[in-house]
Amino acid sequence: MLCVVAFGLALGMSVSSSMYVKSTCRDVLDVLTAEAPTASKFDEAHDIWDKAKNKLMLITNHQDIEEVSVCLIRGRENARMGEHSMAQAELETAIFLLHEFAERERLIAGNVV
Amino acid sequence: MNKNPPKRENKGKGGIFVIISFIRTLLLYVLVISALRIMGKRQVGELQPGELVVAIMISDLGAIPLGDTSLPLGSGVVPILTLIGAELVLSIISLKSDRVRRVLTGTPSVIIKNGVIQAEEMRKNRYNLEDLAEGLREKDCYDVSDVHTAILETNGSLSVILKGDKRPIKAEDINLPFRQETLPYVLIADGKVYPEHLTEAGVSRKWLDSAIRKQGGKRAEDFFLLTLCDGKVFAQLKEDNNG
Numbered sequence: 001m002l003c004v005v006a007f008g009l010a011l012g013m014s015v016s017s018s019m020y021v022k023s024t025c026r027d028v029l030d031v032l033t034a035e036a037p038t039a040s041k042f043d044e045a046h047d048i049w050d051k052a053k054n055k056l057m058l059i060t061n062h063q064d065i066e067e068v069s070v071c072l073i074r075g076r077e078n079a080r081m082g083e084h085s086m087a088q089a090e091l092e093t094a095i096f097l098l099h100e101f102a103e104r105e106r107l108i109a110g111n112v113v
Numbered sequence: 114m115n116k117n118p119p120k121r122e123n124k125g126k127g128g129i130f131v132i133i134s135f136i137r138t139l140l141l142y143v144l145v146i147s148a149l150r151i152m153g154k155r156q157v158g159e160l161q162p163g164e165l166v167v168a169i170m171i172s173d174l175g176a177i178p179l180g181d182t183s184l185p186l187g188s189g190v191v192p193i194l195t196l197i198g199a200e201l202v203l204s205i206i207s208l209k210s211d212r213v214r215r216v217l218t219g220t221p222s223v224i225i226k227n228g229v230i231q232a233e234e235m236r237k238n239r240y241n242l243e244d245l246a247e248g249l250r251e252k253d254c255y256d257v258s259d260v261h262t263a264i265l266e267t268n269g270s271l272s273v274i275l276k277g278d279k280r281p282i283k284a285e286d287i288n289l290p291f292r293q294e295t296l297p298y299v300l301i302a303d304g305k306v307y308p309e310h311l312t313e314a315g316v317s318r319k320w321l322d323s324a325i326r327k328q329g330g331k332r333a334e335d336f337f338l339l340t341l342c343d344g345k346v347f348a349q350l351k352e353d354n355n356g
Contacts, residue, residue, distance in 0.1 A: 002151060002197075002201055003197070003198045003199075003201030003202045003205070004198075006151075006194045006195070006197040006198035006201065007194070007195070007198035007199075007202075009194050010191050010192075010194035010195040010198060013187055013190070013191050013194075014191055017187065057185065058185050058186070058187065059185055059187060060185060061183060061184060061185070062183040062184075062185075063183050
């Protein structure tokens, strides 16, 4: 009985955290990849990421979460200042980081080994 | 350049970091202790190799999120839970299957048989003569010629059977009438009465009160220890109550 509980808890925590990370990354990516990089788009993406942050901090490395936050904030400010090339660069970086985030949760040999 | 940067409030979160470390340490401590407790009652020195490895791994895994608070607690909790589950599954399978148990824990080896040291068996187990002498000394046996059989157990300890003329005398050897001893009942420990032990010993609270008075105390709180064994009472008062 105890081993079932232990395995169940471990598996349950792993699967639910993996699903949550993937769905959050998907939501943010949907916003970022929709149109050209505008301040409001970065704002919206940052809002989604910020709301999910508290739960993400329970699951994954805090530094990785902050990297994405910083990227989105820099992109927003660059877009606000009219620095479109910088905003585009931050957008691409954010998209890359979010893909990496989701990729880390995939059950593939590279992640296991 | 933005001439009006947004106001940032200092919410005074500096000291929270230490409190977070404190709480995480407590949580992981409880988890690791619970994990080791679930593994069973054997002492560390008697753990099977697999159990010892799991115990060390659980401790190391618990330390990972302690050292770096940017890592989530789950990075230690999930592996520990997985190890507990795996260890329990293997224990259950070992209980049911001799073959699995032999694979996981090995089999005991007879190092001394009929008084003769089995050199081949020692070589197979990478067990040298110093190890043998040490193992025998731990069993209060200082002369290898006194040993009839010695078995190297799977947890590395040595079990020794002495030769008939070298072992301690037993009551039945000399037809000595004997009385079976029983475990002592701890009735009072550090001033606290254990009612369940009173019941097991078959004595009442009234009997205990009278025993307390006979032993020179006034109440249970005066005693550091009071035990009952085969009708005999052992009592020690606390230092500040000694005459």
